[in-house]
Amino acid sequence: MENITQHVIENRTLPDTGYYVCNLRMSSYEEYITFFSMLSYFNPLVAFLGLLSNMISLAILRRCGLQKPSTILLFGLVVADSMCLITPLNYGAILLYFGPNKPFPRLCGFQYEDNLNTFLAFSGIFIEFIGIWGQYVNTWIPVLITLERLFAIFKPLTFKSIITKKRILALVCFCYLFWLPWNLYYSIVMRIVVSTYQDTNYALVRYISNDVRTVKDFIETEVLEHLKSSIPVILISVGCLSLFIKINESLKKRAKITSSSQSTISSTRTTRTLMLTCVLFVITQLIHIAAISLYQSTDVGHYLVRNEFMYLVNNINASCNLVVYITSNKKLYDIFVQLFRRPQLP
Numbered sequence: 001m002e003n004i005t006q007h008v009i010e011n012r013t014l015p016d017t018g019y020y021v022c023n024l025r026m027s028s029y030e031e032y033i034t035f036f037s038m039l040s041y042f043n044p045l046v047a048f049l050g051l052l053s054n055m056i057s058l059a060i061l062r063r064c065g066l067q068k069p070s071t072i073l074l075f076g077l078v079v080a081d082s083m084c085l086i087t088p089l090n091y092g093a094i095l096l097y098f099g100p101n102k103p104f105p106r107l108c109g110f111q112y113e114d115n116l117n118t119f120l121a122f123s124g125i126f127i128e129f130i131g132i133w134g135q136y137v138n139t140w141i142p143v144l145i146t147l148e149r150l151f152a153i154f155k156p157l158t159f160k161s162i163i164t165k166k167r168i169l170a171l172v173c174f175c176y177l178f179w180l181p182w183n184l185y186y187s188i189v190m191r192i193v194v195s196t197y198q199d200t201n202y203a204l205v206r207y208i209s210n211d212v213r214t215v216k217d218f219i220e221t222e223v224l225e226h227l228k229s230s231i232p233v234i235l236i237s238v239g240c241l242s243l244f245i246k247i248n249e250s251l252k253k254r255a256k257i258t259s260s261s262q263s264t265i266s267s268t269r270t271t272r273t274l275m276l277t278c279v280l281f282v283i284t285q286l287i288h289i290a291a292i293s294l295y296q297s298t299d300v301g302h303y304l305v306r307n308e309f310m311y312l313v314n315n316i317n318a319s320c321n322l323v324v325y326i327t328s329n330k331k332l333y334d335i336f337v338q339l340f341r342r343p344q345l346p
Contacts, residue, residue, distance in 0.1 A: 021097050022108030026301035035301065038308035040094050043315055047088035050319025054082045057321045060335045069148055069168035070270050074321075076172035077141040077277065081318035083134025088315055090131075092124040109195065109202035117203035121192045124205055129187045136179040138318065139228040142281045144171055145274045146239035152271070153246055182224065189216060233285045236278050243275060273329045280324065284317040 019025065019032035026032040061075045095110065102111045110117040148168065152159050189212045193204045207213040291310050295302075325332040 020106055021301075021304065023106050024108075024300045024304070026304075027299055028301070031301040031305060035304050035308060036098060038305070038312065040098060043088040043308060043311055044094075046312065046315045046319060047085040050085045050315060051082055051089075053319055053322040054078050054085070056336070056339070057325060058082075059339060060322075060325060060332055063335050063339070064332065067165060068270075069163050069165060070145075070274055072165065072168050072172060073141060073145050073148060073274070074277070074325075076175070077138055077145070078321050080134045080138035080141060080176075081321060083130050084138060084318045085315060086127055086134070087131030088311060090124060090127045092120040092127070095120060096124075103200045104197055104202075107195075107197055107200075107202055109204040111200060111202040114194075114201055114203075117194070117201065118192060121203045121205050125187055125190050125192075129183055132186060133176075133179055133183040135314075136182070136224070136228050137175050139232045139281075139285070140175045140178075141172065142278045143232050143235050143239075144168070144175070146236050146243075146278055149243055149271055149274055150239055153243055186216070189213075229285050229289060233282055233289070236282050240275060240278060240282070243271070269329050269331065273325060273332070276324050276328050277321070280317055280320060284313055287313050 019029055021032070021035060026035070057078045058075065061071055061078065064071055066072055066075060092110070096108065099110075099112075104111065110120045112120070148163055151163050155162065189208050190205055191208055193206050195202055195204065207216070288310055291306060295306050322336075326336050327333075
């Protein structure tokens, strides 16, 4: 990760009236306090609780055993969701906008001791790298989940020979590796700039050049936004609709072929858990798409508040794995209870 550090002397008049986030003027106090509350309290709290619940989810899945393809898919999804939840805990962003003891609050940079400024800037790049990586990965694992269920329902006789543990593990790893180059690029094009204003040094994170920023924004808007949002939503929606139409008939046929009611119960339970996970993802992405498409305000404050609410919806989706598991799958619920049950004395 290459970051270029420059020292620039700046002399300009800073705004001193109104409600500002760095040098961005909010239109009202209500808008300002909403953004402050969402950034500093609500989203970090949801993310913290979500990380705790996801750690419990990983423990449940680990105890359940990572032998079944469905369990591997859920495990990979929870890891990606946990990566997403790291972003709201970026203490650097909170200090950047609302940090105390700043000599010049309107300067959008870290205004502390030089080493601390550099650390906060570097850690911000790293946290964004992890969080954005998780955001992209957790949009395609639900696609794999949907495909796995389609094979389970429509091809029950050949399902176990086609959908194997090794193949699913390879596909999950591919999801992570596929998005890694973009996330590395996202970090490499950033640099830390150290500027000076009235003998006060402050550090900022900036793009290497405006041309690089223009190209990156174009790729992200015109290509990656579709790859991580609209295309997965379409694929999952079509898959879930097909499953909804076919599932009862397919499960009855599978029960007759296998002559095992327990197998049918297990398949139904697994399908319910996986499909509920996918449906929640689709709902989240539809809200995300609607927010971007329907809310095109050029007001900076409205834009910041809108984004924080979008992040809140995404954080809730990334945090609800445990709730889905223990409400839709009795086996996972029993493991959850066992985790917190005191061992009986002999």
